[in-house]
Amino acid sequence: MNKIIKTLVATAVLLLGSSAFAQQITKFGVVDTAKVYNAYFRNSAPVRNYEKKKAEYQDEINKYTEELQKLKAKKVEYDKQKNESMSQKTQAEITRKSDFLIEYTNAKNVELESMQKTLQGSDAFYAKLYDTLSKVAEAGGYSMILSLQQSNSILWYSNSVDITEQVIAELGK
Secondary structure, X not given: OHHHHHHHXXXXXXXXXXXXXXXXXXXXXXXXXXXXXXXXXXXXXXXXXXXXXXXXXXXXXXXXXXXXXXXXXXXXXXXXXXXXXXXXXXXXXXXXXXXXXXXXXXXXXXXHHHHHHHHHOOXXXXXXXXXXXXXXHHHHOOOEEEEOOOOOOEEEEOHHHOOHHHHHHHHOO
């Protein structure tokens, strides 16, 4: 009787173990496409142009911010001297320049975002990226590669994880 129980337990362990190994372990990867893009195009003319514009805009913003700080210091001096007229004029200029700085910053950020989207929309780059992802994923045993930038964005997947046909077949029953 002991021998039969041991045989049954051993058979059960073998069956359970083999079914566990028969199931494929799904391995996912993630890619920071912005980082890949920047590394790939770091020395390209369009990226250098983007970086130059970005630095120019930041220099302008810094200049306007410095002007505002000087005006605020002047206003404090006028307040200390109890010079209401000059304090009010300076406050009006501070408000005008602050509004301009906000508008300028917003406009330049929109322009930079547009430039960046144009740069990142390169079809040739994404075709090469997909081919590279495919090679890296298959060599690394990945079933799916996700993008860090775009939620729910699958960049590449192995057909072995696609259950579409099984779902269609099951629905047809």
